[in-house]
Amino acid sequence: MSFPADGRIDCPIKVFFTLDTSETIALHESPPGSLVKTVMEFTKVFAQRLFDEEYRSRVHMSWSIGGLNYSETQHVFSPFTTKENFIRNVNRIVYEGKGTHTDCALQRMTQQLTSHYPGAKPVLFSVVITDGYVTAEPCGGMREMADKAREKGIQIFSVAASRSVDESGMKDIAGPLHEVYRDDYKVVDIVGGRLEINTESIDRIIQIMFVKKGSSNKYQQGRRGDPGTRGKPGPDGLKGERVNSGSKGNPGDPGTRGDSGPPGPKGDNGRQGFSYSGPRGATGDKGDPGLKGPRGGRGDCGAKGEAGNNGPPGDYGEPGPVGDPGLNDCDVMTYIRETCGCCDCEKHCGALDIVFVIDSSESVGLTNFTLEKNFVINTINRLGSMASDPTSPSGTRVGVVQFSHNGTFEAIRLDDPNINSMSAFKAAVKQLQWIAGGTFTPSALKFAYDNLIRDGKRAEAKVSVVVITDGRFDPRDDDNLLQYLCDNDVVVNAIGVGDMFDKTQDNEILDSIACNKKERVIEMSRYVDLVSEVFTNTMENVLCPEPVMVCPDLPCKSQPDISACVQRPVDLVFLLDGSERLGLENFRLVREFVQKVADKLALAGSGTDPMRARLALVAFGREVENKVAFPLTHDRAVIADGISRLPYFDSSSSVGPAITYAIDNILSRGRGRKTRPNAEVSFVFITDGVTDSENLDEAVSAMRREQVVSTVIATRSDVNQEVLLKLAMDDKDAIFRGKDLSDLARSSLFDRFIQWVC
Template sequence: MTYIRETCGCCDCEKHCGALDIVFVIDSSESVGLTNFTMEKNFVISTINKLGSMAADPASPTGTRVGVVQFSHNGTFEAIRLDDSNINSMSAFKTAVKNLQWIAGGTFTPSALKFAYDHVIRDSKRARARVSVVVVTDGRFDPRDSDNKLRYLCDDPAVVVNAIGVGDMFDERHDNENLLSIACNKKNRVTEMKRYTDLVADNFIEKMETVLCPDPVIKCPDLPCKMEPDVAQCAERPVDLVFLVDGSERLGVENHRLIGEFVQTVADRLILARSKTDRRRARIALMEFGRESENYVAFQLTHDPEVIANGLSSLRYLDSSSRVGPAIIHAIDNILGKGNARQTRRNAEVSFVFITDGVTDSSVLEEAVNTMRGQQVVSTVIATGSDVDQAVLQKLAMDDQDAIFKGQRFSDLVRSSLFDRFIQWVC
C-alpha cells in the first residue's frame, strides 16, 4: 500500500471487495464488561477500515454494506441495518457503531443469531452479494434460550459464519462446542482467543481482512482528495476523558507548552457536557506525572471551559523522572474515585489519554494496566519522535495498535489530519 499511496498522491487508494454484505453480531452482556464491549466496537470499526470503501447507496446491488447486531438478554437486541439509508459513508458507520451502548444484561446468543438473520439479513440481502457474519462472544448463553437456534444462520447456504470466542472479563473459558455450532461445524471458521485485546491486534485485523475480502480490487483516485465529514464530537453519548501527561525532563519546556495548547484545542473542539448531571457529551480532566510522588491534578473531570483554561494556564512543568504505573493508580483513585465516591457518570466511556514517549519506569505498569481494565477504562496513547519505547506504548494502549497516535513533533498534534483522527477516535 505504500507504493500505491505514493503513486496516487495524497489520498489512500480504495479497496473494493465486490458485492459484500457483512454483519457483526457482538456480545453486549454484563460479563463482557464496558471496556471489552468498547474493544468489540473498535474491532468492528478497524476491520471495516481495512476493507476500504462502503457502498454509497445501501440500496445499490454492488459495493460493501455493513450491519451490526448487539445482544444481551431477550428483547434487548439492537441493530444497525444493512439497508439503513443513513449509513452511506465510513463516517456515518463509525458514528453509528460508537453510539451503541453497553446493555449489560444476560446472554441470549441463539436468539440473537435468529434476530440477526430475520431482521438484518433475510429481507435485505442482495441477489449477487456474499453474506459474511462475524459473531463475537464468549460462547456461553442463558440456559433458558434454545440451543436449536445456534445453527440458525447455517440454514441459508449463502451465509458464511465466522465465530470468535473470547474469554470474558471473569476469565472464564468460552464453550468451544457452542462456537463450533455457530460456525456451522466448520472448525476453520472458529477463532479462540484469551483476551479482548487480541481482538484488536493488528495481525488479527489483517487476518479478518483476508477472510472477509480475499480478492480485493484496488482503485486509486483520479481527483483531489475529498475529506470525510467530521464524526459528531462526543455529542450523543457520555465520554469522560482523562489526560495523563508525562512531565519528565525528556519533555522540555516548549513541548510542555504545546501539550497545553493541544489539550485546550481538544476542549474547544469537543461538545462539552452542559451540567454536572448531563448524561451526554464530554468532560475532561488532566493530571501531570513525574516520579512516583509527583502526580499533579491540574483539574478534575469538568465540563466548565473556564476551569479547564485556568487549570492549563497554571500547569507547571515538573522536569522530573517518569513513573507511569503509580500515575495510573493515582488517577484512578483521585480522579475517577471508587464506590460511592465515584466521579464518573453512569454509562460514560472513561478514556485515559497518555501523552508520553514511553520512556518511563515500568516496574508496576502491568499491575496498573490490569487495574485500568478492572475499572472499565479505555486507553489512547499520543507519542512524538522516534525515540520512544514501543513496548510501553503498546502496553499502555492495551495492545490496540490503532489506539497509538504518533507525530514527528509536538507541534504536529494540532495539525488537522492527526488531530481530526484523534477526535474521531475518542468520540
C-alpha cells in the same frame, strides 16, 4: 434497664443472605446456572445450623432469617422468618443471569435489615455470596454502600461463590476488618475430586457471630451489693480419725467373644463428580507488535478555488517542434490521479449483505466488547466500497446485532437509509453500548434472520453472517434455534473466543451455529486476537474471496468531515510532570499545549452529555505534591482558569502515587462515580519517565482494573524508555515524541495526537 419478672432476657438476631445470581456466577460451572444451585444448597445448610438457645439460663438467643438474590435487579425471596420457612423460601430463587449491580443489592439489604422491628433491638448480620465482579455501580458504588450498611450496625460477611473471584471487590464488601469478615470464606471445596459444600466456612462464620452478638448486646444481671465486713475467725474443728481402705479385689476373667453380625447393605453410589476450574493464571506477556498496516489512501481533493484575474497578453513564442501532439484526456486524468490521489482504485466485492452477531453479555466484559466493535470496523474497512444507497443492487451492506438476555437485542439494519458511507457505519457501531446481561445466543440468531435478513436481503447479494461468542448460552434459551440460519442460503461463520474466566469455547455449540461446517469455525483464546493484522486478513479473504479492483473515471465524492470526539464520550485526564527536570519555560509550553487540545476538541454540552469530550488536569511532583488544576469538566472557562493558575513544583517526580491520586480524586469510581457511563477514560502522561518508580506496577495495574486507556507524551530527548512503556501499558504506538516541547503544537504531531485520543 428493666427486666422481665422471670429474669429472662431476649436477644434477637437477624441474618440476611444476599446472593449473587448474575451471569458471571452462572458461568463458573458447567452447565450454566449449576453454581447458583450450589449457592442455594450452601444457604440451606447455613440456615440449618442456626439454633435458638439459652445463654446462662437467662439470655434467650433467637434467629430471624431473610434473603434476596440479585443481578441487575433485586428479588427478596424471603422476608424475615423462622429457619424452617426460610429454607423452604430458598427454593423460590430463580437464576436471573444478567449483569452484576452489587451496590444496589447492598442498599436493598440495608433497607431490609434496618426496617422497623418490635421489641428488643436485634443484632444485625448479612452474608453476601458473590464473586466480587461488578458490571456497573448505579447505586453509588459497592464500597460506599457496604460502608453505609456498617454505619447502621450491620456486620457483613463476604463469601466467595467459587475460587475465581475479584479479591479486592470481596474485601470492599467485608470492610476494613476483612481479616475477620472475609477470611477466605467460600461456598465450595474440592474433596477427592468432587465439589462439596464448605461447612468449615459456615462454622467459622457462626462462631464469629456468637462472639459479635455477645459484644453487641450487653446484659446486666442486677447490681452486685457492696461487700460486707469481715467476720471473726471461727474455732478450729476436731481432727477426724483415719479409716483404713479395703484390699483391692482380683481382676475378673475376660468374657467369650460374641458372634459376628450379618454384613450391612451396600452403600449407594456417590454423586457424579465434575471438573472445577483452577484459579485464574497471571496475565501473559504482551505479544510482538503486528505488521504495519497498509498505507491509507490520499485525502479528498480540495474545493476548486475562485478564478483569478486575466493576466496581460504574453509575447509570441517560437514555433514548437513538429510531431508532439501534447497531452490527451487520459494523460490529464493520470496526472490528476497521481497528484490529487482522490481517484484511487477501489476494491469491489460484488453485492454483499453481511451481518455481524456479537456477544454483549456480562461474561464478555466492557473491554472485550469494545474489541468486538473494533473488529467489525476493521473488517469492513478492508472490504472496499459500501453501497451508497441501501436499495442499490451492488456494493456492500452491513448490519450488526448485539445480544445479551432475551428482549435486549439491538441492531444496525442492512437497509438503514442513514448507513450510506463508512463514516456513518463507524459512528453507528461506536454508539453501541455494552448490555452486560445474560447470553441468549440461539434467540439472537433467530432475531438476526427475522429482522435483518429475511425481508431485508437483496436478491442478487451473497449473505454472510459472522457470529462472535464463547459458545455457552443461558439454559433457558431454546437450543433448537442454534441452526436457525442454516438452509436459508446464508453462509455462517462462528468465531469462538474464551470468556473472561479464561474458559475455552464450546466447540459442539459453535459447530451447530456454523451449520456443522467445521471449516467455518474459528477458535481463539483472547478477544484481542480479533483485531490482529493476521486475523483481519483472514476475515477479508473469507468474506471477499474474489475482489475486483475498479478505478473510477471521475474524482471520488468527498466524505463529510466529523469533528473529533463527537461520536462517542471521552473523559480525558492529563497528568503533567511538574518536576525540576521540566523547567519553567517548558512548563509554560505544556500548559499552552493542553489549552490548544481544549480549544480543538468538541467538548460536551453538559456534565451528563453522553457524547463528546471532557477534560481534567493533574500536575504531580514528589509523592505529596499532587494538584488538580481542574476536575473533569466541559466548561472552557474553568479549563482556561485552571491552566492559568497551575503552579510549577520544581521538585522531584513520583508518578505512581500520582496515578492513584488521579483514580481516587478524578475518577472516584468506588465512592461516587464521576466519569460518565460508557465513556472511554484516557490518561495522558506528559513526562520524560525519569521518576520515582516505587508503586508504579501497582498503579498501572489499578489503571487496567479501571479500564483506563493510556497515552504518553515524552517531553525531552533523554528519557527513561522503560517507565514510558509501563505508563503506555506496553503499547509503543501510544508514545508520542518530538525533538523538544515546542514540537507539541506542531501541526502533524498535534493532529496525530487528536486523532489518537478520539
